[in-house]
Amino acid sequence: MTDRLTGKTALVTGATSNIGAAIAERFAAEGATVVVSGRSAERGQAVVDRIIAAGGRGSFVAADLDGTKRASELLADQAREALGGRVDILVNNAGVFPGGPTPAIAEETADLVYAVNVKAPFFLVAALAPAMVERGTGKIINMGSWGARLGIAGSALYTSSKGAIESLTRAWAAEFGPAGVNVNAISPGVIRETEPEPGERGETLMWGTPVGASGRPDVIAAAAVYLASDESDFVHGSVLDIDGGRTGVAVRGAAPRPDGLGDLPGSVAGQAALSPMGRCHDGVTVRSTRTEWIPTVVGRMKFSRARCARRYASVSRACAIASAESKVISTTASIGSSDPSLY
Ligand SMILES: NC(=O)c1ccc[n+]([C@@H]2O[C@H](COP(=O)([O-])OP(=O)(O)OC[C@H]3O[C@@H](n4cnc5c(N)ncnc54)[C@H](OP(=O)(O)O)[C@@H]3O)[C@@H](O)[C@H]2O)c1
Numbered sequence: 001m002t003d004r005l006t007g008k009t010a011l012v013t014g015a016t017s018n019i020g021a022a023i024a025e026r027f028a029a030e031g032a033t034v035v036v037s038g039r040s041a042e043r044g045q046a047v048v049d050r051i052i053a054a055g056g057r058g059s060f061v062a063a064d065l066d067g068t069k070r071a072s073e074l075l076a077d078q079a080r081e082a083l084g085g086r087v088d089i090l091v092n093n094a095g096v097f098p099g100g101p102t103p104a105i106a107e108e109t110a111d112l113v114y115a116v117n118v119k120a121p122f123f124l125v126a127a128l129a130p131a132m133v134e135r136g137t138g139k140i141i142n143m144g145s146w147g148a149r150l151g152i153a154g155s156a157l158y159t160s161s162k163g164a165i166e167s168l169t170r171a172w173a174a175e176f177g178p179a180g181v182n183v184n185a186i187s188p189g190v191i192r193e194t195e196p197e198p199g200e201r202g203e204t205l206m207w208g209t210p211v212g213a214s215g216r217p218d219v220i221a222a223a224a225v226y227l228a229s230d231e232s233d234f235v236h237g238s239v240l241d242i243d244g245g246r247t248g249v250a251v252r253g254a255a256p257r258p259d260g261l262g263d264l265p266g267s268v269a270g271q272a273a274l275s276p277m278g279r280c281h282d283g284v285t286v287r288s289t290r291t292e293w294i295p296t297v298v299g300r301m302k303f304s305r306a307r308c309a310r311r312y313a314s315v316s317r318a319c320a321i322a323s324a325e326s327k328v329i330s331t332t333a334s335i336g337s338s339d340p341s342l343y
Pocket of ligand 1: 040064
């Protein structure tokens with residue numbers, strides 16, 4: 001590490017797991033004193049223990065960010081106190097992401113998503129930005145999502161909250177930037193702490209990208225260090241896509257991967273998985289290359305439009321592909337049923 005944050009103080013919300021934990025640990029490794037925040041004291045203390053074991057400085061401050069101004073102000077006060085009176089860097093990372101069709105979303109779920117993902121960061125910035133403005137320096141980093149700019153069925157509630165965070169990032173950059181406070185966001189792709197099981201749904205969402213797979217939290221932490229450091233002084237209101245290319249790139253001619261996943265046909269399948277309803281077309285042939293996961297699916301199958309429609313619920317989203325040039329595709333996770341009568 002390079003001491004890029006030496007002498008800085010940071011509050012990282014949602015730092016008790018995955019992305020937030022990686023950011024907190026990386027900040028500390030770069031010399032910052034860090035407040036690790038979240039609801040779980042056990043997981044939070046484990047992160048702090050790792051920070052201290054690595055020679056860094058950090059402490060845990062419990063907070064249930066329920067969206068009220070009071071909860072955010074309380075965390076801001078406690079973090080300030082733990083950090084010796086000053087928060088130089090605020091990372092609004094805590095988030096919840098329940099999915100589901102719009103008509104099935106309960107009012108309490110909608111309230112929770114906007115409370116944690118939008119209102120809590122809003123009131124934290126309200127509580128901490130004024131002192132940054134007064135000092136003429138500060139860094140605010142918001143956590144967006146690739147889903148804010150790529151429509152995904154079943155994610156309307158969550159991704160709309162991330163769209164709000166992107167808008168807040170630009171508005172806050174205009175509001176606080178002239179005083180020397182940098183407000184930016186990171187938009188992660190699918191990020192998980194551990195290697196995924198083959199064919200996991202989250203993993204298929206990354207097919208068709210240059211990377212073709214999910215990322216680990218350290219890729220987000222690296223971007224956060226940049227945005228928290230003096231190196232980003234010229235950056236205002238940006239949203240850094242750290243998403244393996246998910247939002248901006250579609251690969252259709254990638255070299256095969258050694259494990260057979262995410263190859264050219266698989267990449268096309270990945271694109272289809274993200275297309276509305278994984279649209280089905282008469283006569284499209286789907287070939288499973290991973291029959292070991294799908295015992296009943298062997299060799300090639302022909303899907304009719306009617307069959308696709310019937311099978312949609314069990315097949316997840318990528319039931320078939322339409323591509324003028326490519327009538328045969330390989331697919332893995334798209335076949336989700338072991339009921340032979342469905343094929
Ligand atoms: N992982 C991805 O693929 C991905 C992709 C795009 C964007 N993102 C965004 O990145 C951020 C982190 O995601 P993640 O995957 O690391 O999530 P995660 O592992 O589920 O962690 C979420 C964090 O938020 C905290 N949190 C949740 N509700 C809270 C509440 N009411 N009050 C205080 N803290 C709360 C949790 O802490 P406690 O459990 O201790 O309360 C936890 O530390 C989120 O904003 C997410 O939307 C993630």
